[in-house]
Amino acid sequence: MRTLELASAIGPDLIALRRRLHQIPELGMSLPLTQQAVLQALDGLDLEITLGKSLSSVVAVLRGRGTATGAGVDPVGAERPVVLLRGDMDALPVTEDLPLDFVSQHQGLMHACGHDLHVAGLVGAARILHELRDELEGDVVFMFQPGEEGPGGAKPMIDEGLLDVAGRRVDAAYALHVYSSEHPLGTWFGRPGPLMAAADEVKVRVVGEGGHGSQPFRAKDPIPVACEIVVALQTLVTRQFDVFDPVVVTVGKFVGGTKDNIIPDDAVFEATLRSLSEQARAEMADKIELLATSLAEAHGLTAEVEYIPGYPVTVNDEDEYAFAKDTIVDVFGPDRYVHQRNPEMGAEDFAFVGREVPSAYVNLSACPAADFASAPDNHSPRADFDDSIVPDGAALLAELALRRLRQLAAPGSTPSSS
DSSP, X not given: OHHHHHHHHHHHHHHHHHHHHHHSOOOTTOOHHHHXXXXXXXXXXXXXXXXXXXXXXXEEEEEOOOOSSXXXXXXXXXXXXXXXXXXXXXXXXXXXXXXXXXXOSSTTOBXXXXXXXXXXXXXXXXXXXXXXXXXXXXXXXXXXXSOTTTTOSHHHHHHTTGGGTTSSOOOEEEEEEEESSSSOTTOEEEOSEEEEOEEEEEEEEEEOXXXXXXXXXXXXXXXXXXXXXXXXXXXXXHHHSOTTSOEEEEEEEXXXXXXXXXXXXXXXXXXXXXXXXXXXXXXXXXXXHHHHHHXXXXXXXXXXXXXXXXXXXXXXXXXHHHHHHHHHHHHHOGGGEEEOOSOBSOOOTTHHHHHHSOXXXXXXXXXXXXXXXXXXXXXXXXXXXXXGGHHHHHHHHHHHHHXXXXXXXXXXOOGGGO
16 A cells, blocks of 8 residues: 555654654643654645644644546635544653663653654654645645643644634544553554543542641541542442443542641542543532532531533544544554453543544554563553554554545535534
8 A cells, every 4th residue: 555655665754753752752732842843844745834822733734636536626625525633742741761762851751652653653644645645635634732641732722723724624533542551562452432531620628627636626627527528439439320331530639737736727639530421420520519518518517629621531433433443454454453342541632623523543552562461551651662653653644534535525425424
C-alpha cells in the first residue's frame, strides 16, 4: 500500500522528530517549543495553518485534489467531505528515569504518555497525504492539541472553530494513542462504544468547631466525620450503582489539622470520580452531595460540596470504529489487532470531539519489552516507548483519511449524516 511505503520512506525523519520532541516536553496549554517544532516539520507542505488564540495549538487543513469521478472540481467546494486527524502534544510533570540518548532536557518534565509519538505520527500522516493529495477526495484537518493531560485543550480548540475550519463541518474524526505496556509491540487494540471514562472531581469541606484535643465534647471535630464520609463513598459505589455500569471514587487528598492535640475547624478532601455513562455521572454528583451533607448534619456539622466537571465519557461511534478496525486489519493483518474487552477508567478529552462528530479512537502498543505484562505503564518515570512504530501510526491515520473521504465522496453518500 502506498501509505505504508511512504511511511517507511519518511520513517527516519519521523523518529528523529519524535526524539527531538522527547527532549523538550512542555505542560498544559502553552507549548511554544513544541508548536514551533510542529510548524518546522510541516514547512513546505501546501497547508492552511491556523494557530490557537488561547492555547499553543496548530490546526492545518490539506485540500485534496481528487474526486470520486476523476473530473476536476473546485477543491474548496461546499459539498466536499472533511475528516479530522488528531495528535496531542503535551507532556507530564514526571522526572524521567530512562537511560536514553534523547532523555528529557527539561527537569521534572517527561513525555511519559507517548504524546511525542502521536505528534510525529500526525506529522507523518500530513506528509503522506500531501504526497497523495491527487487521490484525496476531500479535505483533511490535522489537529495538534495541547493540554490533553489537563486542563483540556480539545474544548478550547472546538470553541475557536476547529470543526468548521475547512469551510464545512467535519464528517468524521480519528485519533490514536500509544501504550508502553499491556500488549506486544505493534498490537492495535480498541472497542466500540464507551472506551474511556468521564473524569470529574469533587471537593468536600467538613466544617465543625475547633478546640482542645483533650476535650472533644466541647468542640465539633470535623476529622472523624470527614473520614466517615470517605468510607461511606465506597459503600455508595457498591450499593447504589449497577456493577455493569461501573463508577470509581478515589480520594487522593485529605487535609485536616495542624497538631496532634488541636481539633481543627474544618477538614477537606478531594476525590476523582470516574463513570462510563452520562446517567451514572449525573447520579454520582447528586448522591455524593446528599451523602456528605447528610452525614455531616447527623453529627451536628455541615459539609460544603464542590463538584467540578471534567472530561466526558469517550465513546467510539459504532460505525466509525468498525471502519477503523477493518482498515487496521486490512493494512496490518488480523494478527496485529486485538479486541479490547472492557473500557478503561482513564479519561481523554478527545471525548469532546466525539460529542460533536462521529469518531473513532484506537490504541497501539509501543512496548519495547518482551515481558509487556509487567512493563512500566504510561505516566511512569520509566515508561518506555519503541518509536519504530511511529511510521505505522502515520500510515494508519493517512489510510483512514484516504478511505473515509473516498466513501463520503462516493455518489449517493451524504457526508453530513455520517
